[in-house]
Amino acid sequence: MGNNIDTIQSIKLENFKGYRVSAPDAVKEIDFTIRGQPADLILVTGKNGVGKTSLLEAIDWVLNQPDVGAGGYITNDQSNGAITINDVRFELKGKAKTDHKKLSTIASFFYQENIRELACNEIIQLLEPGNKPGEEIKRGLKALQVKLEDWQRQIHKMKYRKNYEEERKALAGKVNELVGKLPQELPLRQELVDRTLTLKNGNLQSKWDSQIRNLSKAIGSFSNLAEPVGSRLPDQLSHIGHSLLEYRGFQADSSEKGGEPLALTEGFLSTIKSLPANLAIKKWSPDTFLAPSDLQSALFVGSSTEIYVRIIEELEKRRTELTSEYQRLIKLQSRLQGDEISLSSWIDDFTHNISNWLEVWDDHPDVSDVTDLKKGIEVQLKSLSTLTDSRSVELKEKIEMVTGEGQAATARLNQIKRSQQVVKDLNAHSSQLSHILNGPDFTVKELTDYVSEYLETTKKPAPDKISTVDQSDIIHQLGRVFMNWSILEIQKEEDDASAADLDSLEQAEKMISDALTISKQESGARSQLLSVVDEIPQAQLQQLLANLNQLLASFHFPVDFLPIEIKKDGTSRAPEWGFATKSGVKFEDLSTGQKSQLAICWTINLNLAMSEQLEHRVIGFDDFTTSLDMNQLIPAAVLLRKLAYADASDSWKRQVIVTSHHEDLTNRLLDFLLPPQDKSMKVIQFEDWLPGSGPQFKCYNVDMGNVREDGLEEAIKRVVQGT
Known part of the structure; x- marks a missing residue:
């Protein structure tokens, strides 16, 4: 059965049903x-x-x-065993036994x-006319499945630089592992548990991308960051990652003297890293006049953060308008070319079925009138189809324009929100940071370098024999996982765009996928093929x-x-x-x-x-x-x-x-x-x-x-x- 063994020349049993391999007098090879x-x-x-x-x-x-592991035959008190026939070794695995029937x-x-x-x-059911020949066909289908899965892997390698499904599963597993380590009472944990990824038998559930989308919409309430308009999967993952990296919903460590909380935290560092590196940090005085554009080109230490409120409100309003317009356009596009009830689908179905419907009038006195109607309908359908395609192109262009404008507005909004938070932190700890704030103007890059060095030098190892859960570290690990996942999805999109002869590859991939689905179905208990196939x-x-x-x-x-x-x-x-x-x-x-x-x-x-x-x-x-x-x-x-x-x-x-x-x-x-x-x-x-x-x-x-x-x-x- 696929082992290329015609006759037996030698056999050796190792820990098989009492045969042993370790004892001095254990059975040797039988010639x-x-x-x-x-x-x-x-x-x-x-x-x-x-x-x-x-x-x-x-x-x-x-x-x-040989497809049965036969581990159920392993000698009691032993953990492994094997059969060697004609110098070919077959390991015993699992807990099953062979079926004598x-x-x-x-x-x-x-x-x-x-x-x-x-x-x-059992045998006659395979031979008697009127019953299923089943086993022979099922064996062939299962053998075909192996070939199809191999072809599927080969096409995947032609399209992609890596196995994205396996990497997605690994990242999802890491997310679930880290979420499980967060304290039960942490509000953020419940949000992640409710909306995070579910794995079944090690695989992502079919709607995992919807879970990502829902989490992206909810996570902003913890970071005060806005989700991009028209966000794709990489955008959503990046938004989740940034929100977790910049999360500030926990109390920072206090100074050794028990004074005010330190501003220099990993969350603070992540926030300033998200700002433009060359963004200037300047001192503000009461007589300084600030135009809205100034707030996007510099941070003003000592200023009231209220100066950011107006521009934030304006950008929030614009983002809301663009989000609404984006959703309206997407809805219109789906009505034109989307699911089974879209206009384009209706036109295709109507065109395909019109001849069948009008057969009702064959050999009927009204057949000539119906034929004329059919010709007129076909002309109208063709015109409507042309208009549909044209309108779809228009909507696609508008969606791209609104998406671009919306993402730019969101980026400006998030920068202003981050600037407001950083100024607030710097103002609150101006005395602690006086040695850098009282000097000449500096940039975000210089502040980033200073904070990074400070955090590295003040890092303290956890005391020996004490197990602590550093929730801030876990949250930052989660943020990095989602950022890595965003990069992975960007790479996949790049592979999709650059794959050689992508249309042909996708067509072949779909054919193989469909064939694999049918093969699995027909080799199972609910086969439709085997219920009607010709018998021996x-x-x-x-x-x-x-x-x-x-x-x-x-x-x-x-x-x-x-x-x-x-x-x-x-x-x-x-x-x-x-x-x-x-x-x-x-x-x-x-x-x-x-x-x-x-x-x-x-x-x-x-x-x-x-x-x-x-x-x-x-x-x-x-x-x-x-x-x-x-x-x-x-x-x-x-x-x-x-x-x-x-x-x-x-x-x-x-x-x-x-x-x-x-x-x-x-x-x-x-x-x-x-x-x-x-x-x-x-x-x-x-x-x-x-x-x-x-x-x-x-x-x-x-x-x-x-x-x-x-x-x-x-x-x-x-x-x-x-x-």
Whole structure:
């Protein structure tokens, strides 16, 4: 099943169902070869509970169900394990176990437990006309999903310099982590909790961009900063970041003498960093005349902050007007070209459906009038479509103009608000900052350098063994995360704009995305495809049954019971399938030996029929002799010989693995299975099971040498030679 293993040459079990790897006497690699070639038939003997079935289950997992982690088989008290087959190692993972009723397993391994039901219902539902063939199609769809996801990743790399989805998830996770560290009583925390990002199974929820937009609108109340007009996702993230970096809703540390609070905080530093670096800082005197333009070109220390109120009010008013105009234009644009109820969508739908609607008048006396109306409507629709496109272009240009003007007004407004706050801080702490304020005029850059140096030199480490939550530091970390996220979204927009042949890439990406969606849907439980797809022809089912009955006939199955047929019980919605004899005897009413015969033949039959799907030539039989008597053992051995000792080019050729614990019947079985010339047989004898190291075993090669037919008895005496 995708492991490229045709036959078994060697196997090693590490911490698998009691097999151990760490103990001194732990099981070593089991060799399945003779003279460097895989043995045609392997007979595994030993009493119950020494690890024979576990050996088959390990092979079954690797060959038929490698997608199952099989970690449920890891030996108790161990944390890891593996199976190595033909020098290829397969790690045990998770907590699952293989399913003995899976079709690939039933077609490869005969387990005693499957005799009870024979898994007939599951298999026939894949074969009987009128039921779903499902599994084959689902496997193909799941394989297709892997290819589609790989193509999706390749196209993403052609468009983008990085994996934006993964980086977004990492940033959202960091936001949630930091918000969780804020004190419960902090008002800002509740705002962030109510509107911050939600992650589900490590992924951003589908409406995460709406959460960003809502948080951007709300966060300004804590920083007194205005959100840009017509803000895009990067603008909103930047607005949140600045608002958090300049947040001042907490008490600063007091000076050592217990005096007034220090103005020099990280929030203060972030605010002045947001002002133009070359903005002059000047002293103000009562006779200074200030025009509105002066307040945007310099900070006046000593002035009343009331001088900023008027210009703030004017800019707030202008921003509100532009915001209202922007929203009006966006609303008009959506009515023209937006969702399904927009005018352009209506025109497209009407144009597409008009011919279908007017078929009502086919062969009607009014058909000529209706045809004329149709022509007139089509002309009018074309004119309306042209007007719609023209108006849409006009609105787009107006939106861009209003957005640009609104963002400029917002930038001026936020600068004035920051200037007002900085002047207020400088005035409040003029004595503390006298050594810089009493000197010549200086700039924001010089103030920034001074504050940065001051904060660095006065930084104090937290006392040892004391865990404190510095909420200001957490809030600033949050601000930096959102600023980084804003940069990420800008990079994505740049990638979108500069991607080579972007239209073709997006078209291919959409096709792959749509195909992936359909593939996932149709490989799931609610598939629409598998409910209507054509089923396997009746002829194939009949051929499968014919082969089964032929095998049973060679097994000396009671003639009165043949041919075996398939019967359906249950309801039409929930059919139950099962085997029944020609005389009507149901499977559950057969003897134990007859059930075993049927199960063995069914396993062989399915293995031959599904050789291409299985992709290996291994077939195994567990506890083969348990439910067979001597009369049934001989024809069973004939079938095994036919599988194991067929020529390499024969479609029947299989590597046969048989486990048996019944001593007398095992010895007889060994006699019946002796290989012909140029064929090989291996005997693996499990001698004991030790709790500390697992099974103890010996391997023997069956070597018939150049024995004449009349020397068979002598050959049996030396049938095993230690390897």
